[in-house]
Amino acid sequence: MDLEKWKVIQTILATGSLTKAGEQIGFSQSGISHLIKSVEKDLGFSIMTRNKYGVKLTSEGSQLHPLVQEMIKLDEKFNQIVSSIHGVATGTIRIGTFHSISTQWLPKIIYKFRTDYPNIKIQLMEGGMDQLEMWLKDNYIDLAFLSYKDHRQSKWIPLKEDHLVAVLPPNHPLATKDYITPTDFMQNDFILSSPGFDYDVNSYFQKNNILPNVNISSMDDFSVISMVSKNLGISILPALLLQTPDSTIVTKPLNPCAKRVLGIAVKSYSNASIATEKLIEYSQAILK
Template identity: 35%
Template sequence: MEEVKCRAFLSAVDHGSLTAAAEDLGYTQSGITRIINSLEEEIGFSLFIRSKKGVVLTENGRIMLPVFRDIVRAHNHAAQLSSDIRGAVCGVLTIGSYFSVSSMLLPPILKEFRTLHPGILIHMKEGSNREMTAWLCEKSVDCCFCAKPGTANCDWIPVFQDEIVAWLPQQHPLASADFFPVRDLEHEPFIQTSPDSDTDQDRLLAALQLNPTVSFTTKDAFTTYNMVAAGLGVSFNQRLISENWVGNVAEIPFSPPQYITLGIAVPSLRDASPVTRRLVEYAKKTMRSRFQLSPGKKEAGAP
């Protein structure tokens, strides 16, 4: 089974369109169609349901998806390993990350990494814990920068801990307090970011069995931050997220203190490509030089 056919298949899956896959890989529409048709003839069944809106995987196509990913990954791995032997580091990396981590933490890391390894192309996929767990399970990412995945069978490297703090409007009575009782969240209008997505908010609320009165929901932490600044309610998040944000928001430590461990998840370190292992080691060293992983601190919601 040719790697080029598998790569065309994966591009069509990622874009949901043969036309977009053709543009992505530099083929004509008829060219990508011939490649997919040839692959379907080779394996003996249809991979896609096709319509004017694009393509959707058949059940058999869904079953074959991880197999084709493994074929392309093995091809990339071989190419990267041979380039390492020749002394030229090159390859493609697909990284999953929180929106906050990808915007706040990764840019300087990736800038220096690309300076050291300019031949590496990096694709970013941003999402929630739930989305990254799915990406790790289907092996559509090389690694993820996130909290520990809940259900994915992967290798997890804890890197540093960040404090979770309450976000209060500046006019709030406790805006100047030394701490905010975590259970007081149940007595405030609450602004929740991406509910039911296995976010860090979801995890802490579940761990402490808190049931705040949700007045607003948002998709983005920055929107939540600005809604708190406008006095529409309270919220909470990692201290790192709002490090460079400016607004009328007081960030108050919880009582008892709450922390989250962030790190790097890899589908399999044993099977990871040389480029992936280089990034993991570089990112781990860089982040630990800035932050400290303290084993004495407890995870959010821990008794």
């Protein structure tokens, strides 16, 4: 059994696409198709089906998948312990993250981490709240940078607070106000992150009984910013994402204020790899 081939299959399942998986790991689509056929030939049955909506496991593949996930994780941990004994840190850390964190926090964390551990590879996967939690649950990632959520089953390590702010075009009538209220969002066109993608904004609406006038939704924060700048509506975004000045928009505090607690989630801290534990330590030290 070739675990390296199954690691590629893990990436295919996580991205839901042969093309996206190939882009992430540097394989052509034909190369990935050949790899799948090779695994299926060794097993003697199909493990994956493909259609216009993406890829999914067959019933036989679903039976094997949990075992393969555990084997990959144990193999990674085994190799890291052996390397540690020899005094050389190696391995791969698969990180799931929000876009705002991958652009603002992770570059300095990864730079410092890889300065000290140059032989440890980093694989980043961006997604929304629901997707990150699914990836963590299914062992597609080793840890996730995301915001706090009640009743999460994974181990939670808080890092830092981040305020949510209103985002408006510079010429919008609300741009002259000191702060934006729930009523303002109900009386203006609103650009919303897709359901399941931005839990914090949707949670703010629910807590304040806001029914925004949503005409556009997007899974990409920078698309939201672009649409706001073109006077297509107003929105709410995390302040962390907006640290770089942008003259095409203005930001205003919310009243009542809203903030999210950002941190790291791991499925099980006791079962985390040595490299994952080290990255968590670096993140805590850099963001304290």
